[in-house]
Amino acid sequence: MKREPGRKVGIKDIADSADVAVSTVSHVLNGTAPISEEVRNRVIEAAGALGYLAKRRDKATIAVLRTIMLAVPSDTLPHNEHNYYSWTLLSTLMRECERRSIRVIPMEVDKPSVSGARLVEQARAAAVDGILLLNEDRADLLHDIARSGIPAVLMNGEDHEMQIDSVTPGNRFGARYATNWLIEQGHRNILHLTWEGRSTIRRRRDGFLDAFRTNGLSLETAYVQQAEGYLPDMGAAAIDRWIAKHEGMGGVTAIFCAADNLALGAMAALRRAGVSMPHDVSVVGFDGVALGELTSPALSTVSVPLDHMGIAALHLLEQRIVNAAGAPPAHRLELGCRLTIRGSVRRLD
Known part of the structure; x- marks a missing residue:
């Protein structure tokens, strides 16, 4: 359908482009009813191509993320006295996903049987919107994820070839x-x-x-x-x-x-x-x-x-989905750290 120049895009335009009902578009964009993956993808793709997602995402009115895969090393899953770093990050991330009704599918990524190809296969089978990867920044794993085309963000790691988005402390x-x-x-x-x-x-x-x-x-x-x-x-x-x-x-x-x-x-x-x-x-x-x-x-x-890293990763993942039509380059986000001064240091005279 040809749109008049200057006219704002609405959900009817998206419905026409995706060949679905207006109510279906509303349910997809607001996450108010279960919609098949094929139809949901069609609506999101149409909304992105028409520029609707980028404008409305800033107002946090579109449920871009419904299901994500969380790929983590096995030593981050049991809470013990030595993994406070990863546990704190993951706890904040899971609370945010629960608040926003984002379904999380966990996967232990450092097992011998789990290759990048296997991770991608599982992600596709689960029809996830994106992948969050914690700590594991092996080149072969990142290559497979990048080639899959599934939106992904690496947390607390570095992608030296800048294939996927990443968020890390400074x-x-x-x-x-x-x-x-x-x-x-x-x-x-x-x-x-x-x-x-x-x-x-x-x-x-x-x-x-x-x-x-x-x-x-x-x-x-x-x-x-x-x-x-x-x-x-x-x-x-x-x-x-x-x-x-x-x-x-x-x-x-x-x-x-x-x-x-x-x-x-x-x-x-x-x-x-x-x-x-x-x-x-x-x-x-x-x-x-x-x-x-x-x-x-x-x-x-x-x-x-740590309380901000998971939330920042979700934001990067959303932006990757919203702006997919423009194929933007990978983003690397570094979060500022602060010095907490306590009693273990003294000034030398």
């Missing part, structure tokens, strides 16, 4: 800010406790080194100590090794940890070694999990906006 900037603050407190011999994690963790190391360069300091006193993983006992073991090798702290006055879990382990090892915090050594973490408030001394940390 890891590098947050680490640089925290390290710069330690330098402002007079610390020059700083140890970065980290592990060989994914690229998001390596960004924290990059930010640590950035701060030394920005302040014109030698990297010779920007020490990096590797733990075997992110668990507290692994952080403790790494500090034990450092102390044994250097017969003490080796001049280090501050430890910046790539995760709060590592910081908890580091603090336990320092206590066993008779190292006073923060008098002898200051400690800073990264994540902002609740346990940091309960340590002695209370842990200073870089707080990640």
